[in-house]
Amino acid sequence: YQVLLSSTVMPIHTSLREALIGGYKAFNDVEKYAATPMPVGYSTNFSYWRAKILSVIVEWAKSFEVFSRLALDDQMRLIVHSSFSNLVLAEAFNTPEKYTDRIVFPDGLSGFRSPSANALKERSGLIPTVVAVINNILVPIRRMKMTKIEYLLLQAVLFYDPECLSLSEGAQQLIAAKRRRLLDSLRSHLDKKFKDQSE
Structure with a gap:
């Protein structure tokens, strides 16, 4: 994920x-993207990211x-x-841990909690969402000290939402089954994590 995000040739x-x-x-082409990381000083904006x-x-x-088993319309609806x-989960989780007052993108572009700190950076209307x-x-x-495994499982749980009402009935069933498996995996991971901490 990070390799694609910070590659200069990953298409938008x-x-x-x-x-x-x-x-x-x-x-399937991670090596290609790993070979083309963003150089230091690469300049972007919030819309780009x-x-x-x-x-x-x-x-x-x-x-x-x-996902590949879904019809194109169901894929689009789910996305x-x-x-x-x-x-927003990706923006928050991928910000370096030392920051709790800003969102930081891979090139160093930052959106701050304080609107005045953002004033010179961008006037696009995105600042209220950055603060949120x-x-x-x-x-x-x-505060939760979320790990990468927990983040990835949560991201997948959010994605595979059977309550997306516009999905076809067959897609809802596939998505519901996938979400159950993801929730079971997350629950198992957390049970083990907290059991290990209490021993």
Whole structure:
């Protein structure tokens, strides 16, 4: 995930349909993306990073076998339904641990809790969402000391939401079964983690 996110050649998809119908899966080409990391000083903005994160989320979704079994319309509905939740979770979790007052992207671009600190960076209307991500997601994640395994399982649980009402009945059943397996995995992981801590 991080390799694709920080690669200069990982494409930013121009449309969801185009991203899904091509058959290409970026996660099958990780070495290609690892060979082209962003150089120091690479300059971007919030819009770039949000588009890049969403593109990587689409590629991540395509790496799941159950996702490939869904019809194109169901794939699109599921991504649209869960993309904002996964976007803000990714922004918060991937910010370096030492920060609890800002969102930090791989090139160092930061969105701060204080709107005045953001004033010179970008005037695009994204700042209120950055503040909400910091207050409601980043800070709680830091308090929980969420691990990468927990983050990845939570990201998948958010993605595989059978309550996406626009899914076909068959897709809802596939998604519900996948979510049950993911929740079982998360529960098992947490049970083991907390059992180990109490011993």
